[in-house]
Amino acid sequence: MKRRHFLMSTGAAVGLATAGLGRRALAAPLRLTIQSARYDLTGTAPTEGMVSLSPDAPPPVLRLRQGERFVAEVVNTFDDYTTMHWHGMRIPVQMDGVPYLTQVPMGQGDSYLYDFTPPDAGTYWYHPHCNTMAQMALGLTGILIVEEPEDPGFDADIPVNMRDFRLGDDGQFIAFYTPRGAARDGTFGAVHTANWQIDPVEEAPAGGLVRLRLVATDTTRVYKLHLPDAEGRIIAFDGHPLNQPLPWPTADAPLILGPGQRADIALKMPAVEGAEIAVLNDQPGGLRPVIRLRASGADRGRDLADLRPLPPNPLPTPDLSDPEVIEFVIGWAPGGPPANDGYCGSLGYTFWSINRVSWQGDASGAGPLATMERGRTYILRLRNESPNDHPIHLHGMSFLPLTSNLRDIARNWTDTALLLQYETMDVALVADNPGDWAFHCHVIEHQKTGLAGYLRVT
Numbered sequence: 445m446k447r448r449h450f451l452m453s454t455g456a457a458v459g460l461a462t463a464g465l466g467r468r469a470l471a472a473p474l475r476l477t478i479q480s481a482r483y484d485l486t487g488t489a490p491t492e493g494m495v496s497l498s499p500d501a502p503p504p505v506l507r508l509r510q511g512e513r514f515v516a517e518v519v520n521t522f523d524d525y526t527t528m529h530w531h532g533m534r535i536p537v538q539m540d541g542v543p544y545l546t547q548v549p550m551g552q553g554d555s556y557l558y559d560f561t562p563p564d565a566g567t568y569w570y571h572p573h574c575n576t577m578a579q580m581a582l583g584l585t586g587i588l589i590v591e592e593p594e595d596p597g598f599d600a601d602i603p604v605n606m607r608d609f610r611l612g613d614d615g616q617f618i619a620f621y622t623p624r625g626a627a628r629d630g631t632f633g634a635v636h637t638a639n640w641q642i643d644p645v646e647e648a649p650a651g652g653l654v655r656l657r658l659v660a661t662d663t664t665r666v667y668k669l670h671l672p673d674a675e676g677r678i679i680a681f682d683g684h685p686l687n688q689p690l691p692w693p694t695a696d697a698p699l700i701l702g703p704g705q706r707a708d709i710a711l712k713m714p715a716v717e718g719a720e721i722a723v724l725n726d727q728p729g730g731l732r733p734v735i736r737l738r739a740s741g742a743d744r745g746r747d748l749a750d751l752r753p754l755p756p757n758p759l760p761t762p763d764l765s766d767p768e769v770i771e772f773v774i775g776w777a778p779g780g781p782p783a784n785d786g787y788c789g790s791l792g793y794t795f796w797s798i799n800r801v802s803w804q805g806d807a808s809g810a811g812p813l814a815t816m817e818r819g820r821t822y823i824l825r826l827r828n829e830s831p832n833d834h835p836i837h838l839h840g841m842s843f844l845p846l847t848s849n850l851r852d853i854a855r856n857w858t859d860t861a862l863l864l865q866y867e868t869m870d871v872a873l874v875a876d877n878p879g880d881w882a883f884h885c886h887v888i889e890h891q892k893t894g895l896a897g898y899l900r901v902t
């Protein structure tokens with residue numbers, strides 16, 4: 445077995461890999477099976493060779509509850525190695541789903557028991573972290589919602605999984621990326637979907653209050669969104685209720701969501717049945733509707749002022765009196781193929797680097813980019829030396845953007861900071877979660893061509 449050979453040949457994190465499996469005594473975990481799927485995305489013909497958690501449907505919205513244990517046995521019946529990562533969740537490292545760093549990749553027929561208690565409420569998502577380029581491109585990106593213990597009082601809750609697919613005219617997959625794209629802004633899909641539908645319409649109660657959860661799960665696209673016909677406000681960003689208000693998005697100043705980012709919006713539906721609210725994305729070629737909400741039924745007469753603020757999540761407050769600053773330079777680094785791609789896939793190039801070092805593959809055995817002492821506050825200085833934007837994602841801990849050399853930024857908690865071209869952003873965190881935490885660009889072509897590494901908390 446290839447996999448057994450791997451187990452013998454690397455010491456990385458193998459001890460952790462079985463930690464989840466030791467707890468099988470628990471009754472009836474949720475069973476999630478990664479598998480081949482087919483689905484009619486385009487209305488022409490079913491797209492074959494997709495990856496989902498059922499044979500004929502998008503990955504489901506998973507609903508957890510803040511502070512309540514979640515146990516899922518993830519089974520892999522797909523013919524490739526995989527893991528599952530829960531984006532934005534501050535959970536123990538053994539549950540983080542990063543191959544070699546936190547668990548052994550699952551081969552076909554393998555399973556892994558993910559068992560954690562989400563500390564934070566909000567909007568998150570899940571996706572594989574092994575053969576990430578292919579499996580995300582083939583469909584496996586799903587929304588994970590952690591509900592507040594108390595009902596926040598909406599009439600409807602509408603998750604929107606925004607992503608593109610790279611399909612040919614026959615509705616079948618074409619190459620997931622091009623080297624040219626991977627070395628620049630990424631390779632874009634031309635089939636634009638929300639919840640695996642093109643321009644869907646969702647019904648919501650007329651005059652009701654809707655919680656719209658916009659989730660950018662695309663591998664490449666930065667969304668620029670606004671809702672011209674709507675009355676509402678942004679209530680959470682990247683999972684967490686806002687510390688500082690974000691302006692209502694307009695055509696001139698849209699809501700920017702890079703790959704991996706989320707926004708929760710409280711909306712008041714029109715009172716008249718049949719009236720619509722459109723969520724528009726500004727993209728090359730013009731404005732395109734992402735999803736439309738249509739008012740249905742009798743006017744509920746709700747008012748946005750009825751909503752109480754969402755309760756804050758229990759995040760550790762950085763002590764900014766004497767933080768240690770750690771600098772990360774994000775840049776270009778043309779090189780050959782990575783030294784080691786393990787079983788989790790390589791694009792065959794290295795184009796990108798952190799601190800001038802390209803990630804050499806998930807099984808490379810590379811050391812951490814930085815080591816942080818548990819409980820201490822750090823400022824991560826993220827310096828983008830490239831003419832491309834990079835959504836920089838840290839696993840296991842949330843962080844607080846403080847300053848940018850280019851713009852005013854709101855100090856709202858996040859796990860994914862969209863670093864603009866040539867931007868330097870200081871972000872603060874308390875290193876409170878021990879382990880080795882993946883730290884990478886969420887443009888998957890960038891991640892998989894070198895813009896990746898990990899931070900250690902001891």
Ligand SMILES: [Cu+2]
Pocket residue numbers: 833834835885886887890891895
């Ligand atoms: Cu990037």
